[in-house]
Amino acid sequence: MRTVILTFLIINFHSVSSQPLKVDLTSLNKSSSLKSFVENQAFEYLEFNTKKRDSIAKQRVSISHEGVETEIIIRDMSYVKEPLIIINQFPLKNYNITGDILLRDIEEIYLWKPSDTLSAVYGSLAKYGLINIKMEKKRWRKIKKEIR
Numbered sequence: 207m208r209t210v211i212l213t214f215l216i217i218n219f220h221s222v223s224s225q226p227l228k229v230d231l232t233s234l235n236k237s238s239s240l241k242s243f244v245e246n247q248a249f250e251y252l253e254f255n256t257k258k259r260d261s262i263a264k265q266r267v268s269i270s271h272e273g274v275e276t277e278i279i280i281r282d283m284s285y286v287k288e289p290l291i292i293i294n295q296f297p298l299k300n301y302n303i304t305g306d307i308l309l310r311d312i313e314e315i316y317l318w319k320p321s322d323t324l325s326a327v328y329g330s331l332a333k334y335g336l337i338n339i340k341m342e343k344k345r346w347r348k349i350k351k352e353i354r
Contacts, residue, residue, distance in 0.1 A: 226316035226338070227251060236310035243315075244291065244304055244337060251317050252289055252335035289335040290328060294346050297331070306349060307341070314340040 234243065248254075291298045298304070318324055318336035325332055 226318045229315040229317065231309065231312065231315065234309050236308065238309055239305050240307040240309060240312065240339070241302075241304040243309060244289075248289070248315075248317055248337050252319055252337075254289055254334050287334075289337050290332045291337045291339065293339045293341060294343065296350065303349065303352075306352075311345040312339055312341045
């Protein structure tokens with residue numbers, strides 16, 4: 207059910223008001239991997255710093271009092287620690303697969319900076335931004351089979 211909803215949101219994402227950056231693929235080295243592009247240019251544009259992924263991880267939680275009825279609630283502890291990557295309307299769960307994809311197989315890349323609008327559509331999955339990729343269908347089908 208979650209996949210169906212996420213797919214619906216991806217298809218209808220064009221209605222979101224914030225504007226993405228369309229990457230000029232002609233200026234990129236076509237033989238380099240998508241992973242190297244994401245870790246360098248995309249992370250830089252999205253202002254994503256791998257060293258400052260979550261401040262909560264470095265901070266300690268302090269409890270004002272202890273007792274039987276003490277309740278501690280920590281919000282926004284998502285498991286996602288990098289920008290959401292979507293290839294041909296398919297959200298990637300395994301970031302390492304981008305190492306197997308070459309830039310020559312990619313038709314378009316759009317980078318969306320983190321925003322309230324983006325979070326409203328994708329929730330905590332897009333906390334660090336969105337990288338939306340369109341690639342050759344034949345090559346993507348082959349990679350998608352390897353993922354599953």
